[in-house]
Amino acid sequence: MSMKILLPSLLFANVAALTTPVVMADSVEQELEILKAKIQVLEENQNKNARLFKSRNSNSDEEMIAFNGFASIGFSQHDGDDITYSGGTTNELSLLPNTWAGLQMNAHLYEGGEFVMQVLAKGMLTGGDSHSFELETEWLFFKQDLGAGFDVQVGRIRFPVFQESENYYVGNTYPWVKPLAAVYDVLPLTNVDGVSVNYLHELGDWSLDAKLLLWASSELAFGFGHAKADDIHGLTAKISNDSLSFRLGYTVTKIEYDVDSLTNPFNPSETLDAFSYGDTMAFITAAVKYDDGSWYAAVEAVSVDAENGSLPQQQNGYITLGKYFGKWLPYIGYAKTKVKDVEGISQAETEKVTVDNIDVINPHVPVSPFIDNSVSVGSLLTTIYDQKETGFMAGFKWDFMPKTSLKFQVQQVEKFDDTRGNFGHGTRLSDDESVLIYDVAIQALF
Amino acid sequence: MKKIIIFNCIALLTLMFSGVSYAIIVVVVNPENTQDFSKSEIRRIFLGRQKAFANGNKVDKFDLPEGNDIRTRFAEKVLGKSEGRLNSYWARMLFSSKAKPPKVLSDAEAIKIEVSQNLNAIAYMDKNDVDGSVKVIFMEE
Numbered sequence: 001m002s003m004k005i006l007l008p009s010l011l012f013a014n015v016a017a018l019t020t021p022v023v024m025a026d027s028v029e030q031e032l033e034i035l036k037a038k039i040q041v042l043e044e045n046q047n048k049n050a051r052l053f054k055s056r057n058s059n060s061d062e063e064m065i066a067f068n069g070f071a072s073i074g075f076s077q078h079d080g081d082d083i084t085y086s087g088g089t090t091n092e093l094s095l096l097p098n099t100w101a102g103l104q105m106n107a108h109l110y111e112g113g114e115f116v117m118q119v120l121a122k123g124m125l126t127g128g129d130s131h132s133f134e135l136e137t138e139w140l141f142f143k144q145d146l147g148a149g150f151d152v153q154v155g156r157i158r159f160p161v162f163q164e165s166e167n168y169y170v171g172n173t174y175p176w177v178k179p180l181a182a183v184y185d186v187l188p189l190t191n192v193d194g195v196s197v198n199y200l201h202e203l204g205d206w207s208l209d210a211k212l213l214l215w216a217s218s219e220l221a222f223g224f225g226h227a228k229a230d231d232i233h234g235l236t237a238k239i240s241n242d243s244l245s246f247r248l249g250y251t252v253t254k255i256e257y258d259v260d261s262l263t264n265p266f267n268p269s270e271t272l273d274a275f276s277y278g279d280t281m282a283f284i285t286a287a288v289k290y291d292d293g294s295w296y297a298a299v300e301a302v303s304v305d306a307e308n309g310s311l312p313q314q315q316n317g318y319i320t321l322g323k324y325f326g327k328w329l330p331y332i333g334y335a336k337t338k339v340k341d342v343e344g345i346s347q348a349e350t351e352k353v354t355v356d357n358i359d360v361i362n363p364h365v366p367v368s369p370f371i372d373n374s375v376s377v378g379s380l381l382t383t384i385y386d387q388k389e390t391g392f393m394a395g396f397k398w399d400f401m402p403k404t405s406l407k408f409q410v411q412q413v414e415k416f417d418d419t420r421g422n423f424g425h426g427t428r429l430s431d432d433e434s435v436l437i438y439d440v441a442i443q444a445l446f
Numbered sequence: 447m448k449k450i451i452i453f454n455c456i457a458l459l460t461l462m463f464s465g466v467s468y469a470i471i472v473v474v475v476n477p478e479n480t481q482d483f484s485k486s487e488i489r490r491i492f493l494g495r496q497k498a499f500a501n502g503n504k505v506d507k508f509d510l511p512e513g514n515d516i517r518t519r520f521a522e523k524v525l526g527k528s529e530g531r532l533n534s535y536w537a538r539m540l541f542s543s544k545a546k547p548p549k550v551l552s553d554a555e556a557i558k559i560e561v562s563q564n565l566n567a568i569a570y571m572d573k574n575d576v577d578g579s580v581k582v583i584f585m586e587e
Contacts, residue, residue: 068540104541116543143543153543166542173538200544202495205486209544242489242526293528327530399530402512403537445537 066106070170074098074177074407074441080433085413086181086422088123089437096123098177098441102138102169112145120169138169138191149200159192159218160211160236161251163287163300171443175296175322175331175397177407178439181422182316182335182391183302187283192216192232210237213251224262224425225274229253236285243292249285254278262380263426277381280307296322296329312339312385327399335391335411337422389413389421395439403445411437470573471520474557474580476565483583489525491568493535494545499566508557508569509548516554520570523586 076089076097084090087097100122107115118139123132141155158166162184167173178184194216201208213234220227234251260274287300301317315338322331395409413421414434420427429435473488475481481500490496491505498504510517512529521532539545551557554575561567562579576582 066546070537070541102541106543106546114543118541139543158542167538170537170541173534173541200495202490207495291531293526293531399533402529403533445533 064108066108067103068106069101069103069446070172070444071101071446072098072169072171072178072441072443074439074443076177076437076439078435078437080435083427084424085435085437086185087178089439098439099123099133100169104139112147114143116141116143122169151198153196153198154194156191156193157196157216159187159189159216159232159251160196160213161187161234161249161283162285162302163247163289163298165190170445171407171441172403172405172445174298175320175329175407176333176393176395177409177441177443180318180333180335180391182318182337182389183285183300185422186302186304186314186316189218189220189229192218192229194232205241207240208237209240210235225257225259227258228256230256234283243290245287245289247285247287247289249283251283251285252280254280257381262384272380278308281305282307294324296320296324296331314339314385314387318391328396329398330396331394333391333393333395335389335393337387337389337391339385339387339419384425386419387421388415388417388419390415405443407439407441407443409439411439413437469516469519471516471523471570471586472573472576472582473524473568473570473584474561474576475568475583476561476563477579477581478565479581479583485524485584488568488584492525492548492570494539494547497545503566506564506567507548508560508567509550510554510557510570511550511552516570516572520586524570524584 073095074097075093075095076087077093078085078089078091080091082091088094089097100120102118102120104116104118107117109115116139117137119135120138121133121135137156139156139158141153141157143151143153145151158168160166162179164174164179164184168179168184168190171178192213195214196216197212197214199208199210199212211234213232216232217228217230218232220229230253232251232253234249236247236249236251238245238247240246256276256278258274258276259272262272263270282305284303284305285301287298289299290297298320299317301315304314304316306313316336318333318335320331320333322329391411391413393409393411395407398406400406412434415431416429416433417431418428421429423429473483475483479499487496492507492509496505510520518529521527521529525532527535536547540547548569551560551569554571557569557571558575558577558579561569571580573582573585
């Protein structure tokens with residue numbers, strides 16, 4: 001091949017070799033730029049769709065299953081004799097009255113449908129001085145949102161008679177170590193099995209919160225037998241704003257007592273034959289609470305009436321006043337437990353129960369004519385439920401950490417008027433006696 | 447000497463007061479959310495008493511972590527509750543199954559990501575953290 005052809009060919013080849021990648025690179029770059037633009041458009045569309053999907057399908061509150069809990073660890077002791085106060089407080093230092101823990105599971109089933117379960121471990125007196133910590137199912141219900149502020153709950157629910165009924169064991173929601181016995185021990189039922197309809201309506205800065213207990217029932221074991229509450233119906237309504245609330249409630253229940261191990265209150269050496277007795281009881285409750293972050297005040301009262309007169313009418317209540325100092329809430333309080341018409345009840349023509357002997361007479365309960373070795377059930381039960389007590393208390397709640405509080409309370413109970421006050425059955429205290437009760441606990445949320 | 451002393455005093459006072467500037471709390475929603483909100487409505491939403499917007503869409507409310515200064519100020523200035531009272535409020539609502547507290551996000555950046563991607567989201571933050579990805583509907587002075 002001649003040089004004249006070879007050299008230009010070589011030159012051309014080199015130029016071609018050198019310039020071809022540049023030409024190709026320009027094309028590739030253009031293609032890349034076009035592809036990048038297309039990808040960007042696709043990503044923007046995808047993100048927009050994702051936002052729409054997320055908005056339509058997500059609800060930050062509605063995790064599928066959520067667990068929350070509360071706990072209290074504390075001690076209690078009184079300075080009286082060998083008697084037991086409401087909740088298990090004795091004259092020996094004990095964990096029993098102020099120690100419990102609860103775990104709640106909320107399972108979001110579908111939009112508007114939820115399953116709720118709450119289990120509680122707490123100390124229980126098991127006879128004499130023995131006690132144990134037992135696990136109970138406090139709540140177990142299905143909740144369905146009906147719209148327009150209504151929802152329905154079916155299953156085991158807390159008996160919503162009193163202001164703190166639904167958060168009785170959630171110590172961080174009130175200043176005392178636990179809700180006061182004068183009101184909250186009137187009804188020993190803490191949960192019922194039934195159906196309730198709830199309504200929540202906003203009125204500007206005020207809220208109306210109503211609960212209608214359509215039907216419920218429950219069983220309870222006493223120290224001398226057990227009772228079944230049936231056909232429980234009730235209505236509670238609370239109007240509240242950010243700092244003030246007013247609450248009213250009315251609950252009625254049929255109750256059947258099966259008494260099988262009752263000591264004759266008129267003769268402690270005798271155990272009575274088993275008997276049953278039925279009645280209808282009504283509870284009227286009223287409460288006012290004020291809490292603006294500077295002052296705390298709470299007043300609550302309950303009136304209990306038995307239609308057939310098997311139990312005396314009770315009118316109990318408390319008032320608490322506190323002042324916030326940062327994370328501290330010191331408070332003072334007064335509580336009253338009182339029964340009325342004891343003599344009338346004991347004399348009422350209620351059913352009779354056979355007893356062997358009557359040696360000990362309760363001065364407040366004149367025994368119905370002792371005919372054929374029998375006394376009226378009213379006399380027996382009135383003797384048991386004859387309760388009078390006045391309490392003065394002082395204490396504090398200190399939120400020393402988020403969701404954790406230290407609480408202390410000292411309460412002097414007195415003016416028992418020869419009744420048992422809020423101590424156990426069989427106790428009798430005179431007007432001259434008084435007992436100091438000390439409670440301390442650390443209570444937390446988690 | 448006198449000038450040095452005066453200068454140092456001025457510098458010291460400037461340093462002292464330079465840290466004393468409170469954040470302005472703003473409530474934010476997705477930029478495509480065109481609804482109007484009053485302070486009372488915002489309070490009802492963040493206290494769980496209103497669960498849907500005026501257009502019927504379910505509210506997704508978000509919170510900052512406990513101990514966060516912005517959260518503390520939002521609770522005090524907008525919700526009217528101290529941290530302790532707010533914890534007590536949510537415990538009462540949660541354990542009586544009436545309402546659930548807002549979902550917690552780590553910081554303002556996480557809030558902006560969530561709110562910008564969720565048409566039904568509502569949250570709060572420091573005004574200085576606001577950018578074009580969120581829309582301010584309320585400002586607490």
